[in-house]
Structure formats: structure tokens, C-alpha cells
Amino acid sequence: MNTGSVVFEHVSKRFAGFTALPDLSLTVEPGTLVTLLGPSGCGKTTTLRLLAGLEHPTSGRILIGGKDVTHLPANERDVAMVFQSYALFPHMTALDNIMYGLLSSGINKREAQDRARNGLKLVGLEHQGARLPSELSGGQQQRIAVARALVLEPQVLLLDEPLSNLDERLRRRVRTDIRDLQQRLGFTAVYVTHDQEEALAVSDKIIVMKEGDIAQQGAPESLYLTPNSVFIADFMGEANILPCEVEQVEGSEALVRLGSQRYRVRHTAAKTGSAQLSVRPQFITLCQQNGGALRGEVTHSTWLGDHIEYEVATELGSLFIVDAQMEQQHPLATPVAIDFKPQGLALIAG
Numbered sequence: 001m002n003t004g005s006v007v008f009e010h011v012s013k014r015f016a017g018f019t020a021l022p023d024l025s026l027t028v029e030p031g032t033l034v035t036l037l038g039p040s041g042c043g044k045t046t047t048l049r050l051l052a053g054l055e056h057p058t059s060g061r062i063l064i065g066g067k068d069v070t071h072l073p074a075n076e077r078d079v080a081m082v083f084q085s086y087a088l089f090p091h092m093t094a095l096d097n098i099m100y101g102l103l104s105s106g107i108n109k110r111e112a113q114d115r116a117r118n119g120l121k122l123v124g125l126e127h128q129g130a131r132l133p134s135e136l137s138g139g140q141q142q143r144i145a146v147a148r149a150l151v152l153e154p155q156v157l158l159l160d161e162p163l164s165n166l167d168e169r170l171r172r173r174v175r176t177d178i179r180d181l182q183q184r185l186g187f188t189a190v191y192v193t194h195d196q197e198e199a200l201a202v203s204d205k206i207i208v209m210k211e212g213d214i215a216q217q218g219a220p221e222s223l224y225l226t227p228n229s230v231f232i233a234d235f236m237g238e239a240n241i242l243p244c245e246v247e248q249v250e251g252s253e254a255l256v257r258l259g260s261q262r263y264r265v266r267h268t269a270a271k272t273g274s275a276q277l278s279v280r281p282q283f284i285t286l287c288q289q290n291g292g293a294l295r296g297e298v299t300h301s302t303w304l305g306d307h308i309e310y311e312v313a314t315e316l317g318s319l320f321i322v323d324a325q326m327e328q329q330h331p332l333a334t335p336v337a338i339d340f341k342p343q344g345l346a347l348i349a350g
């Protein structure tokens, strides 16, 4: 399998009077899966289409495997794309769909057939090659689309929201399949999604985009645990944003006062003084009125089988809390004491 790097150097993209990407620079290391994540309209698809050669930058350079491809047309770039709609030919069998790209690139029929059979095996569908797309489930169709792209042995595989047409259960299954395949074969992949859980599950690195710029990038854990802004804290899972006071900064830890208690928390670039703290709802505990860092009153509670969600009014504002302890449900309007587990706290820089 080929594995190429991807580099964007100060890439901008303007569409008739609208700047989708002002100035984007990014690197994807060979053999890694990098996700472009962000809300609708932030420029993810534009970035992927620029990489595929379906759009051309207004300025800047794009390199694939060290080669400048900025002005190359799509068919001369060593990339293959998997679309959310699968885009399989409905009148062709699964095997023929996989062979199609190989035959069009001039490979002879026998070799194309061997490689296509291998592709079917890679995605675990070796017995479904004779079926038409209409005789396959959505998940199987998407695996055929992945196989069709992989057999071309591109330097970079591009995936544009590949799971969005699948139901919840299948999404989980196919995302694991894609990640396993990527790790086993070691190809480079750029994956677009607007779903943060999907990004956390599949990526080596996540690039979160906002209005055409990079809001933050890094390993999934680092974005979740040390968000650099309220936008990232909120986008990467649920977060309560609370006002706090930074009293001391020591290396990668800061001493923070929240309510009546002090906590040592992670930070990326803290200064002493007023700041904001991201508090993950799973790391807040509720107990009876005794003890606790903060007092509050339950204003909403929703029983969800394996956890209970609460909203609790406190002097710091309303808190959203996810409680996995199911023995006791705190009734509405009861006073409660609240504690924070330090691993669920992160100081927001800037």
C-alpha cells in the first residue's frame, strides 16, 4: 500500500465573493488518519475537494507525498474518494463496481479481477461479489465503496462523511471496520465528519475547523481534555463552562478556585486571574446535602436507563450533570451537594 503525506501551505479558497478558506496550513503524516471536524459550513468539504482536485485553490500550495499537485487535475492525483452516497453503479455487481476503476486506469481484466476479489476480502464481503448494490445493506454498500477506493492503492484515501447514510448501530460497526483496515494496511486517510464521537473513535489527529480556520488540532484525547476555547470544549462533547479564579500557575497545572474549593487542573496557557473552566458532566458527583464544593437544587432530571441526566441550579449557574450511579435518583426541587472530579476539569486558555 502506498502511503503519502498531505501538506497544505497557506491555501485560500474564494467562491464568487465568498471566502470559504482564508489561509489554511495543515499536515497529515503518512500512514495516519486525520479527521476534519466542524460545524456545517466550516470548510471541511471544500478542503477535501481541494485535496481531491475537484476544486482548485485561489492561492497557496497543496502537496501529496511531497509532490506539488496544486495545479494537477483530479485524475492525475494519487487519491481515491469515498462519498457519503456510496455512488455505486446500480446495474453492476459488487465485484464489477470494484473492478471498474481498475479497468479504467488501464489494468488488464485478469489482474483487475484478482485485485477486486482481494478488495472484497479486505472488507469481509468475499461471498457477496455477485450481488447488485440493491441486494446489499447500506453498511455492505459502503464497505464496497471503501474496497473500490482501496484497490486503486492511492497514496491518500479521502472519506467524505462516509457513515452519514447508515443507522446508528451500523455507523459504529463500519467506523470500526474503516479504522481497523486503515491501521492494518497503514494507508493515509483524510476523513470529513461533523460528528465529534465519530472523530474521537477513528482518528490519530483531529483538526477542528471553524469558519475556514483551524480552531484546534491534536490527538483526540488532547482536544477532549485540554480544549483551547469554549467552542472546542462545547464541540468536543458536552461541557459546563463555569467562571473560576486562577490563583497560581505551575508548569502544566494551575491552582483554580471554583466556588468554595480549590482544584489543580490541566491547562495549555493559563494566567492568574479570572478565567473559565470546562467541566465535563460525567465528572460531577451529586450527594445529599452534607459536604460538597457547591450547593444546588435539582431543576430537571431525566432517567435514561444506564444513566440519569440532571440540571441543577447553583450560584455558579445551571449545571448539566450525567450520573451513572443508578441506585438513587435525586427528586426535583431537592437540595444537593455537588463535587467535581479533577480529571473532568480543564482550564480554557485565552
Ligand SMILES: Nc1ncnc2c1ncn2[C@@H]1O[C@H](COP(=O)(O)OP(=O)(O)OP(=O)(O)O)[C@@H](O)[C@H]1O
Pocket: 015, 016, 018, 019, 020, 038, 039, 040, 041, 042, 043, 044, 045, 046, 047, 194
Ligand atoms: N461552489 C460554491 N460556491 C459558493 N460558496 C460555496 C461553494 N462551495 C462551498 N461554499 C461555501 O463555503 C463554505 C464552506 O463549505 P463546505 O461545504 O466546505 O462546508 P462543510 O464544513 O463541508 O459543511 P457541511 O458539513 O454542511 O457539508 C460554506 O459557507 C459554503 O456555503
